[in-house]
Amino acid sequence: MLRGIIISVLLILCSVLLQAQAPLADSLLAYEYRYFKCSNDTLKQGILHQKINYYLKNGYTGEALFEEHKRLKYNLLLDAQQKKIFLWNATLVSYLNNQSEYSALYLEEYLKATADSSLNAELLKVLVYKYSDSVKVNRVIKKLSKTDGQFKDLECFAEVALYNRKHKNFYLISSLIVPGSGTAMNGRALKGLVSLALVGGSAYGVYQLVQYGLYINAVLWGSGVGLKFYSGNVKLTQKTFEEKEAQQKNKLANKCELKLKNLLTKYPLSLRGL
Amino acid sequence: MIKKINNYLIVFFYVAACHAQIDARFVKHLATNKLQAEHRAYLNSFTVPFDSLHYYKAKYYLQYFNDSLLLTNYTQSKNLCFNDQEFIASASKLILLQSKPIFQDAWFASMVNQENTKAKKYFEAIYMATTEPLAFNEKELVPELQKPFLSYKKVCGKKPVLGAALSTVVPGLGKWYAGKPKSALMAFVLNGSYALQTWESAGKLGIRHPLTIINASAFAIFYLSNVYGGYRAIVDLRKERKKQFIANAAGYYN
Incomplete structure (x- = not known):
């Protein structure tokens, strides 16, 4: 009897404990x-x-x-x-x-409600506006760097936001004159060489067809395959240019994020009221 | 004694669970605010199954669409579900638009013995129109849906094999038959060009010359693709028109 009661009490306690840890x-x-x-x-x-x-x-x-x-x-x-x-x-x-739009909205409301100008609030501004408002970010960084010179590292975010690879037309014209050259200059030497070989080969093939008097073949191969290779070479140059641009932008952004991460380790931004 | 107490406790919890009522307004609140985790937790908090629980679960699986669980819960609360015409309309709409034919068949088969309501009649007609378009009379549909249905029915009357056969005779003709004149012209010109090239090189260089072999191979590839394309054009067009018709029908309801 007593054993039964003890077991029942233990079972109830267990179930209460299990209930207490509600998912x-x-x-x-x-x-x-x-x-x-x-x-x-x-x-x-x-x-x-x-x-x-x-x-x-x-x-x-x-x-x-x-x-x-x-x-x-x-x-x-x-x-x-x-x-x-x-x-x-x-x-x-x-x-x-x-x-990003909501974080900017909430931050504005927060600043309105608190007029907080602490280091953490300024750092949060950098976090929120880093890719959208380079002027604001630079102003904040200037202010922050008076406290710690390391904050100057964050100026790189403005560079990322404004980054644009120059001379796109130069690469395109280059590929129009010498097929594959623009692609090669974008760092894709092998693709550039393949472009050159395909366009050059097509041109030579069309020339040979004319030599043999195969005019229909010359026109159709030239307009079908030859032109496709030639226009493809220009498109490839454009694509590789954009890839390179995105790659360099990412590289810059990653470097900046790393610097920001280091600063956040030094000055952590944590959730409040927990 | 203990055994007796345990039995009483079990009976007590069972009765309590049986008397548990779903707060319909709260469920609506959870659904409106799209609080999926809370919604699921609330429905799962009822351990003893009962009709209205299955009805609310069916509604839950309709909102966060899962056709298999929707059907399972629907079959266990058919009458309740059927009283909610908005639910029937929305479920039919989504099942027609997103589910596989096997679920569509099960869904509409389950409605056969139910009362003829506006939603049931409307969506059953759409289902019949999509499953057996050739036997279906367009006048059973509302006037606004007759045109898209006729356009679907017209494609269903065309045979993919005939499309392929036509493309075999004249390249591109199968696509023309499918109602794609631009694509047909393209196929004709492309095949004609390769045929012309092959004819020229074979005439001037001989049939065993590498250029003739290249030209003939290219022609063969394009020709076979054109035959397959004639077949695919009709199959794809059927699917496209069916989708369009269902989308129009779903949008038109209400």
């Missing part, structure tokens, strides 16, 4: 149910804010969390501190979800 979706559901049942709009935003914080405490920063941020009417948050925390986190979450 993320169940807890989110509980928050959502409270939100749904609440009739006061202000309180509702408070509950949603708690739900957002629950996501963050569980280390989740994905799309669903970003969507929750969009649902929250932050102007209805009564607690000024809570609003500041929300806007800060919303900026970071939007940034992590590659939602």
